[in-house]
Amino acid sequence: MNRRRLIYALILAVAFVSGVIVCLPGISRLIRPRHSHAIPPLYQNLRILQNAIGQYGIEFGEFPARSPEEIASALLGKNPKQLRVLTRTNALVDPFGTPYRITIVGRSVEVRSAGPNRTFGDADDVVMERDQ
Secondary structure, rough: OOHHHHHHHHHHHHHHHHHHHHHHHHHHHOOOOOHHHHHHHHHHHHHHHHHHHHHHHHHHHOOOOOOHHHHHHHHHHOOOOOOOOOOOOHEEEEEOOEEEEEEEEEOOEEEEEOOOOOOOOOOOOEEEEEEE
């Protein structure tokens, strides 16, 4: 008798797990962030900025380690050689309309988006940090 109950419990468990697995794709569509369409361009822009800062460092032997506005100006050509290492000014603003926050400390470069809610310092910020 116990063996029969064990078999029934096992069948119910397998059916339950199978049902959960089948429903997962539908559930993920329901809980997907409202601005998920903006995430791929966001990561692309973060990489573009990281690469531009790295290129600037190679060209000038140092990074434009000042305010985010001065970093942006230097990348866009306001530098001793008037070299534009960043060609798209819209790469300085995230897909949600907020300027990226760029922080350079030593060889570490952090580029931060405020995320969909446009507020820095909370859970939806997207950060890319890399040593150059």
